[in-house]
Amino acid sequence: MNGREYVLKVLEEVSNRNSGEKEFLDAVKEVLLSLAPVFDKHPEYIEAGLLERIVEPERQIMFRVPWVDDNGNVKVNRGFRVQFNSAIGPYKGGLRFHPTVNASIIKFLGFEQIFKNSLTGLPIGGGKGGSDFDPKGKSNGEVMRFCQSFMAELYRHIGQDTDVPAGDIGVGGREIGYMYGYYKKLRGANDPGVLTGKGLTYGGSLTRTEATGYGLIYFTEEMMKDNNSSLAGKIVVISGSGNVAIYATKKATELGAKVVALSDSNGYIYDENGINLDAVKEIKEVKRGRIKDYLNYVPSAKYVEGCRGIWTIKCDVALPCATQGEIDEASAKILVENGTKVVAEGANMPSSLEAIKVFQGNGVLFGPAKAANAGGVACSALEMSQNSMRLSWTFEEVDNKLKDIMVNIYSQSAKAAKEYGEEGNILMGSNIAGFNKVAEAMMAQGIV
Structure with missing residues (x-):
């Protein structure tokens, strides 16, 4: 049995066992279809039933x-x-x-x-x-x-x-x-290490609040740099207006980009002069209000009902940071038609499988969620380290470690894609790089 036959067999088994669980099945399909070449190279993984085990929760x-x-x-x-x-x-x-x-x-x-x-x-x-x-x-x-x-x-x-x-x-x-x-x-x-994202007075880490948004931008900038570009001077659209979107906006702006749109579940705002982040932070972090309240701070901005419409705005870089499935095939085609060159995911699987095909088929640089939005969990693990050592690192120390991790994630993903004959396919590369480490550990620990 070759790698593709093995992957398709397991996909069929997973579909039959988890019928009706669309989100889970889409996630499994997206990962497994990238892994066929790995099983051609490592037939011992097939003999060990590695996929059958990894798709089933412990x-x-x-x-x-x-x-x-x-x-x-x-x-x-x-x-x-x-x-x-x-x-x-x-x-x-x-x-x-x-x-x-x-x-x-x-x-x-x-x-x-x-x-x-x-x-x-x-x-x-x-x-x-x-x-x-x-x-x-x-x-x-x-x-x-x-x-x-x-x-x-x-x-x-x-x-x-x-x-x-x-x-x-x-x-x-x-x-x-x-x-x-x-x-x-x-x-x-x-036991402060049992939960992360804690307040600074009881074991939390500096930079944790900013980590997912900052990490997304560090990853995106590295991906663009590897393709002879950068965020400087680019028009950026970011969906969402929560933690990830706010701090992605902050870091992108610091790197010279202009963020012109944010959204929530009701609709989106468009500010051609660039988002006033202080206003958004007061609305969302202090008042827990809706994004349409932005017009009270910036009357010249536009508010449009319906959050999906945000992807009709012309931009160089699109950063979906709201929720899963927010960019469908139709939205992806509009982004491509409007000249978007980079899409990096700050939310978990915000692009449908069909949307991803549109991006990859039209030369759009695509940063998948599991790589691009890993900054949050990376900083959580750094919080665990600080809790174990009973000490706190400075903001700069944590931020530097975060940046190094995100640059390394891109490097690992790009290297794996090239090794398996798919240079530039960061989705495939991140799936393979992430899988290989887990596979080696599972093989070493036996059938458990």
Whole structure:
């Protein structure tokens, strides 16, 4: 059996076993189709059933999360944690609180996390978790009660040497703080390394807030530099207006780019003079408002209902930083027609498989999520290191380490793509580079 036959066989098995889980199946397909040449080179991986094992989580946990709202009404949400692969270290991956969360989404995120974490070069395995709870519009008291109920079950399954969650969509410093406080109460111990994204006063790391957005820009700049270009003077469109989008905007602007658009789930803003980041930070980080409020600060800007329309804006560089599946085939074609030369993913799998084909078929430089947005988890692992050593590094120290990691991720991905005859295909290269490290560890540890 050659590599492609093996990959197709496993894909069929995964599809039959996980029917209806579109997000997970898309993630598996995107990775596995890149790996056929690896199995031609390493037939021993086929004999060891490596793919059959890597596509199946080591453990899946689903639980009830009851809580009481401010009016005394009992609410019930679902909690999830998928511990996907621990071959190279403890499970590591964020918690997402959003109404769309289900088993398929958590599995797709956890599967991606295996290879993303591997690419960082740090000893962390892949996992993900969350709940269909929506923190938007909830009081601090309601969020706290939910987080405490969520942690009342999750604490049994995590530990600084076992599974280390962090934040994701809907889970920021407030939520991490509430969860860590309750974890500490339940365990009767200070274990700061069990959660990352903590506040600076209780074990958090400088640069963690900025890490995913900064890392995205460091990766993008390195990819462009390798292709005789740079962000300086470029027009950039960034979707989203949360943590990743805000700090990607900040770093891109520092490097000489002009960011002209941001969005949220309701719509997008366009400011031809360049986004006023102070206004966005006040709206999103202080007031927890909607992006349309930007017009109160910059009346000359435009606001358009519907978030997908952001991809009709002409730009040199597109950075999707909102959520999965936000760029479909039609949006990708519009970007290409409008002359976009670079797309790098700040969110998790924001481009559909069809959109990716459009980009690659039209010579667009494409930075896949597992490589381009690995800065957040890289900095989380650096936070774990600081917790283990009981010390804190300066902002500059962490930022320099982050930049080195992102440059190295691009280098690994480009090298792997060239080695397997697909020079310039960073998607394929990142999949192979991330997979190889995990594969070697799994082979060494036997059938477990």
